[in-house]
Amino acid sequence: MVEVINESKTGEPIENCCFCRRETTFWYQKQIACCKDCASRANKEDMPTKAQWIRRERIAQIIFVSESINFSVKTKEYLL
Numbered sequence: 001m002v003e004v005i006n007e008s009k010t011g012e013p014i015e016n017c018c019f020c021r022r023e024t025t026f027w028y029q030k031q032i033a034c035c036k037d038c039a040s041r042a043n044k045e046d047m048p049t050k051a052q053w054i055r056r057e058r059i060a061q062i063i064f065v066s067e068s069i070n071f072s073v074k075t076k077e078y079l080l
């Protein structure tokens, strides 16, 4: 288990959890968004760095918004 803190009193900032990508206001060390469910199962070693998390989010968003499966496969290959 890792400790996450609810950084929001107003419902912001909402970011995608670094593991399950559900929206959360909980953050690990004020650096990485991580929901309570994943935090309860993750160990410190499982946490990505902030740079890794941002890179994964960027790739996931590009795949999510692309409508064509072929396009997302090509984009994925290009980015990896």
Ligand SMILES: [Zn+2]
Residues within 6 Å of the ligand: 017, 018, 019, 020, 021, 022, 034, 035, 036, 037, 038, 039
């Ligand atoms: Zn999660």
